[in-house]
Amino acid sequence: MFAVMEATRLETLHLAHDPATGLKAIIAIHSTCLGPALGGCRYLAYPDQTSALRDAARLAQGMSYKAALAGLALGGGQAVLIRPPHVASRGALFEAFGRFVETLQGNYITATDSGTSSADMDCVAQHTRYVTSTTRSADPSVQTALGLFAGLRATAKARLGSNDLQGLRVVIQGLGNVGYALAEQLHAVGTELLVSDLDPGRVSLAVEQFGARGLDPEGIFAVPCDIFAPCGLGAVLNPASIAQLRCCAVAGAANNQLASPDMADELERRGILYAPDYVINAGGLIQAALTHRGQDAVAVTAHLARIPQRLAELYGQAQADKRSPARIADELAERLLYPD
Incomplete structure (x- = not known):
C-alpha cells in the first residue's frame, strides 16, 4: 500500500467499509496544494483490492496534473468503489459513500466516472455537499x-x-x-x-x-x-x-x-x-x-x-x-x- 502511495506521490489514502450496504471504498488524494482534490467515483468490479488501489492512485495523480494544466485551483483525487457481485440497494450504498466523503470535510469533491451516474451522485448529495455531476448539473x-x-x-x-x-x-x-x-x-x-x-x-x-x-x-x-x-x-x-x-x-x-x-x-x-x-x-x-x-x-x-x-x-x-x-x-x- 505504501509503495503505491510513494510511486504516485499520494498525500493521503482513505478506506471505508460498510457491511450493511456492501460499500468497500477507496479515496486517494494526490495533491491539495492548489486547492481541494476533485475527481471521479468509479464503481467497478476489480480482480483484487490491489488493482483497485492502483487504479485509484494513478487516476488521482492524473487528476492533479489535469487540474494544474487546465489552470484550475484544484488538486486531484479519485474514489474507487469495489462493486460486489450482489447489492441489496444501490441507493443505500451510494448514500453510505456520501457519508464517507463528508468525513473528509471538503478535502475531496466527488463526481461521476466509469460505472456511476448522476442519479448515483444524487444519492451521495443527500449526505454531503462535496459532490458535483448530479442531475441538477450539466452532464x-x-x-x-x-x-x-x-x-x-x-x-x-x-x-x-x-x-x-x-x-x-x-x-x-x-x-x-x-x-x-x-x-x-x-x-x-x-x-x-x-x-x-x-x-x-x-x-x-x-x-x-x-x-x-x-x-x-x-x-x-x-x-x-x-x-x-x-x-x-x-x-x-x-x-x-x-x-x-x-x-x-x-x-x-x-x-x-x-x-x-x-x-x-x-x-x-x-x-x-x-x-x-x-x-x-x-x-x-x-x-x-x-x-x-x-x-x-x-x-x-x-x-x-x-x-x-x-x-x-x-x-x-x-x-x-x-x-x-x-x-x-x-x-x-x-x-x-x-x-x-
Missing part, C-alpha cells in the same frame, strides 16, 4: 467531448498541417458517452469513422446514425488511420498495441492511456504524435469544477477554449525539444504542483 461527458473535438483539431494541425477534419480517417475505441458524442461531432464535419466497442449495440447504432464502419475490438490497433482515439478504459497503449499502430497521432478521452510512462517515448520513436490524455480530456473536470463553484456556461466555454491552446503549446515545445508531449506535460504539471 460532464458533453464538455469532455467538446474539449476532445477541439483537441483533435489542434492535433491534426500539429501533425498534418491543417485543423480541418473533413475526410480524415479516425478510429474511435470505445463508444461510451464521450466516445459516442465525439463520433457525432466528427460525423458532422465529414470525418470517416471507424468504431469499436465491447457492446455491439453501440457499434450498430454508430453505423446506423453516422455511417461508421464497425471494427473488431481485437484488431483495432492495426487499422490504418490518421488519428487513433482511445475513449474507453486506460492502459491500452502498451508495447504490443503500439507496435501495431498505423496512425499519425493518438488523441482520445480515456484516462491513463499509457500502460507506463515510457510508452510515450515509444510513440515518439515511431513518429506518432501523442496528445497527453489529462490535457485533451479536461473538459469534464472544467465543467464539474466551475459549476460546483456556481459559474455559468459562458465561463465553462471560455475555459474549454484553453484546451487546444495548451495542446498547441505542448506540441511546439515537444517539437523543439524532440521529446514526447507527454514528457513535457508531466514536467510542467509537476513544476506547478511542486514549485520547491
Whole structure:
C-alpha cells in the first residue's frame, strides 16, 4: 500500500467499509496544494483490492496534473468503489459513500466516472455537499467531448498541417458517452469513422446514425488511420498495441492511456504524435469544477477554449525539444504542483 502511495506521490489514502450496504471504498488524494482534490467515483468490479488501489492512485495523480494544466485551483483525487457481485440497494450504498466523503470535510469533491451516474451522485448529495455531476448539473461527458473535438483539431494541425477534419480517417475505441458524442461531432464535419466497442449495440447504432464502419475490438490497433482515439478504459497503449499502430497521432478521452510512462517515448520513436490524455480530456473536470463553484456556461466555454491552446503549446515545445508531449506535460504539471 505504501509503495503505491510513494510511486504516485499520494498525500493521503482513505478506506471505508460498510457491511450493511456492501460499500468497500477507496479515496486517494494526490495533491491539495492548489486547492481541494476533485475527481471521479468509479464503481467497478476489480480482480483484487490491489488493482483497485492502483487504479485509484494513478487516476488521482492524473487528476492533479489535469487540474494544474487546465489552470484550475484544484488538486486531484479519485474514489474507487469495489462493486460486489450482489447489492441489496444501490441507493443505500451510494448514500453510505456520501457519508464517507463528508468525513473528509471538503478535502475531496466527488463526481461521476466509469460505472456511476448522476442519479448515483444524487444519492451521495443527500449526505454531503462535496459532490458535483448530479442531475441538477450539466452532464460532464458533453464538455469532455467538446474539449476532445477541439483537441483533435489542434492535433491534426500539429501533425498534418491543417485543423480541418473533413475526410480524415479516425478510429474511435470505445463508444461510451464521450466516445459516442465525439463520433457525432466528427460525423458532422465529414470525418470517416471507424468504431469499436465491447457492446455491439453501440457499434450498430454508430453505423446506423453516422455511417461508421464497425471494427473488431481485437484488431483495432492495426487499422490504418490518421488519428487513433482511445475513449474507453486506460492502459491500452502498451508495447504490443503500439507496435501495431498505423496512425499519425493518438488523441482520445480515456484516462491513463499509457500502460507506463515510457510508452510515450515509444510513440515518439515511431513518429506518432501523442496528445497527453489529462490535457485533451479536461473538459469534464472544467465543467464539474466551475459549476460546483456556481459559474455559468459562458465561463465553462471560455475555459474549454484553453484546451487546444495548451495542446498547441505542448506540441511546439515537444517539437523543439524532440521529446514526447507527454514528457513535457508531466514536467510542467509537476513544476506547478511542486514549485520547491
